[in-house]
Amino acid sequence: xxxxxxYLSVWVGLAIIVGIVAGSFMPGFFTVxxxxxxxxxxxxxxxxxxxxxxxxxxxxxxxSLKDVGKKPKGLALTLVINWMIKPFTMAFxxxxxxxxxxxxxxxxxxxxxxIAGMILLGVAPCTAMVFVWSQMTKGxxxxxxxxxxxxxxxxxxxxxPIAGLLLGVTDITVPWDTLVLSVVLYVxxxxxxxxxxxxxxxKKGDLSRVDSFLAIMKPWSILGLLATVTLLFGFQADTILSxxxxxxxxxxxxxxQTYGIFAIAxxxxxxxxxxxxxxxxxxxxxxxxxFELAVAVAISLFGLHSGAALAxxxxxxxxxxxxxxxxxxxxRTQHWFKPEQ
Numbered sequence: 001x002x003x004x005x006x007y008l009s010v011w012v013g014l015a016i017i018v019g020i021v022a023g024s025f026m027p028g029f030f031t032v033x034x035x036x037x038x039x040x041x042x043x044x045x046x047x048x049x050x051x052x053x054x055x056x057x058x059x060x061x062x063x064s065l066k067d068v069g070k071k072p073k074g075l076a077l078t079l080v081i082n083w084m085i086k087p088f089t090m091a092f093x094x095x096x097x098x099x100x101x102x103x104x105x106x107x108x109x110x111x112x113x114x115i116a117g118m119i120l121l122g123v124a125p126c127t128a129m130v131f132v133w134s135q136m137t138k139g140x141x142x143x144x145x146x147x148x149x150x151x152x153x154x155x156x157x158x159x160x161p162i163a164g165l166l167l168g169v170t171d172i173t174v175p176w177d178t179l180v181l182s183v184v185l186y187v188x189x190x191x192x193x194x195x196x197x198x199x200x201x202x203k204k205g206d207l208s209r210v211d212s213f214l215a216i217m218k219p220w221s222i223l224g225l226l227a228t229v230t231l232l233f234g235f236q237a238d239t240i241l242s243x244x245x246x247x248x249x250x251x252x253x254x255x256x257q258t259y260g261i262f263a264i265a266x267x268x269x270x271x272x273x274x275x276x277x278x279x280x281x282x283x284x285x286x287x288x289x290x291f292e293l294a295v296a297v298a299i300s301l302f303g304l305h306s307g308a309a310l311a312x313x314x315x316x317x318x319x320x321x322x323x324x325x326x327x328x329x330x331x332r333t334q335h336w337f338k339p340e341q
Contacts, residue, residue: 011222012229012317019230023237034304041178041185041300045231049186049296051224055217056127056292057194058210060149062201071143074278076268078147081265081286082125089261090122091115093253098269102249110307112199114250115170117298117311122257123163124290124297125151129323130281133288136327139281139307142158147285152191155290158213159183163297175301182297203212225316228295234312250314258322264289266330269337276337280330288323 023030036043059143094115098106106114134144160179201209233240240246265286269279294312302308 012115012320013228015104015229016313016317017228019233019325020237022230024241025232026234027237028118030231030237033231034235038142041181042304043269043297045228045299045304046185048224048228048231049292050190051220052228052292053127053190054193055214055221057080057152057190058197058201058214058217059131060127060152060191060194061198062149063196071140071274071278072222073272074274074282075141075147075150077265077268077272077274077279078151078282078285081152081261081268081283082151083154083162086125086286087119087122087162087166090257091170093118093257094118095170097249097253101333105245106249112170112172113302113307116167116172117250117294117306117308117315118253118257118304119166119170119300120163120294120297120308121254121289121291121312121315123159123166124293125155126285126288127152127290129288129320130285133284133323133327134281137284137330139284140275140277143278144281144285147282152187155293156183156188156191159187159293172298176330178300179297182300186296188295225292229313229316232295232299232304232309236310239305239310246310247314247317250311254315254318255322258287258319259326262326273338276330276334279337280334283330284323284326287326288319289315291319 004251033044036040060234098111098114103111129145130148131141133139160176160183164176164179197213198210201213203209262283265283266279269283272279274282294315295309298306298308298312
């Protein structure tokens with residue numbers, strides 16, 4: 001695990017501090033950036049999100065789909081958790097905490113936006129960081145690649161309908177044109193661009209050119225993430241300084257969701273008698289989120305200053321330390337599963 005991935009929470013935390021300070025002392029700059037929009041999409045944020053997503057998509061090798069029939073139980077577990085359980089538990093927890101338990105502490109409009117941000121996180125299964133979690137749990141790398149590839153294909157068709165359904169159920173007006181545009185802009189187009197780039201670089205099975213390209217792009221991907229976080233917290237500096245408890249309130253249901261989903265997936269994996277090198281990464285995929293997509297869609301749907309955008313960024317801060325703790329747990333419980341097949 002690289003220095004950046006290992007200390008992601010630290011870098012994001014520093015970006016948050018820089019954003020809040022900058023937003024307090026340079027509000028004019030953030031106002032100008034927030035006004036650079038086209039079709040409800042902020043151009044600056046869109047460029048930064050692309051810097052994050054594009055290198056991740058280049059990592060995906062769709063030729064691995066020929067192995068989709070191998071170890072089908074692990075793939076079935078991932079798909080059930082990602083698309084039939086996780087989005088709905090996230091929506092329920094958002095409603096439970098912000099409409100019931102925290103109702104006296106958060107105004108109704110802000111609570112609705114927090115729920116929306118949580119839903120967008122829940123409907124976006126992880127793409128890039130899964131490879132890190134899989135490696136740390138000694139997972140089957142090729143099988144992890146198959147799982148990620150299939151999830152990305154499903155996301156093209158399922159993200160907008162499920163997000164729209166859950167946003168509608170929680171009484172949020174769904175701007176379908178913006179939601180579909182976000183999926184095309186942040187999933188379909190980068191996925192195609194990544195596939196084309198990989199095909200041009202990966203000639204005769206030589207992955208050295210792909211690895212070299214990713215090494216060049218990685219600093220730009222890191223820059224995109226940290227700059228996005230800085231801008232988001234800069235836009236919301238006044239709100240955060242006046243209501244710092246908002247971060248804590250958002251983090252509580254996100255923590256419960258993450259640990260809860262992992263517990264369900266891990267229990268199912270054990271009952272299904274999966275080998276550990278399939279079970280561990282399958283559970284990690286089902287637990288973690290494609291937070292880059294969630295952030296981008298939250299901004300497009302609700303705006304840069306929205307509670308939805310804030311909730312998705314808090315998801316970044318919460319996810320990394322929690323996932324590291326789950327990696328530790330998975331490694332310590334390897335003996336619960338049958339030997340590798």
